[in-house]
């Protein structure tokens with residue numbers, strides 16, 4: 001299938017997230033035109049990020065006459081939070097932040113945790129919705145460390161680089177192992193595969 005003239009929208013209000021994804025598309029040499037589309041989506045309260053992502057996708061699908069995707073992610077702390085903040089990550093980050101999470105888990109510092117990302121993708125040529133997921137496991141750091149990244153990066157230590165928090169990695173290092181990087185690479189693999197069929 002010819003995808004060289006495909007214009008693909010990434011629906012997000014976050015310019016830096018868009019630029020990160022654009023960088024991955026360029027390094028992976030995908031021959032589609034990626035554009036940012038900043039339109040309001042509807043966010044439901046659900047107990048998993050896949051449902052949130054699918055609802056968001058469907059809330060704008062009729063307004064967009066092209067292929068597009070949205071990404072949804074969350075930070076999940078095992079003990080003693082049983083997966084919290086999860087689907088509430090962005091609200092919890094805005095309200096209590098990293099200090100609040102460290103205070104909440106208190107004696108459990110070093111608790112296992114993970115990030116998950118879901119990309120919901122509407123592929124117009126096939127009139128199909130596809131889901132691509134990514135996840136990265138690790139633990140909560142005893143204190144905030146590092147200056148790079150965003151959100152819960154300063155308190156997350158990935159298993160694959162156990163001496164650093166996400167905030168101490170360059171964006172390239174983080175992308176190689178991150179939940180979002182994995183989900184994006186799965187989307188790119190799909191586009192490359194379909195372009196050969």
Ligand code: IMP
Pocket residue numbers: 071072073074075089090091093115149150151152153166178180
């Ligand atoms: P979003 O759905 O990608 O906007 O992610 C929701 C929230 O999860 C963000 O506001 C962040 O607080 C948190 N989050 C998601 N991905 C990351 C990440 O890679 N690092 C740190 N925090 C993240």
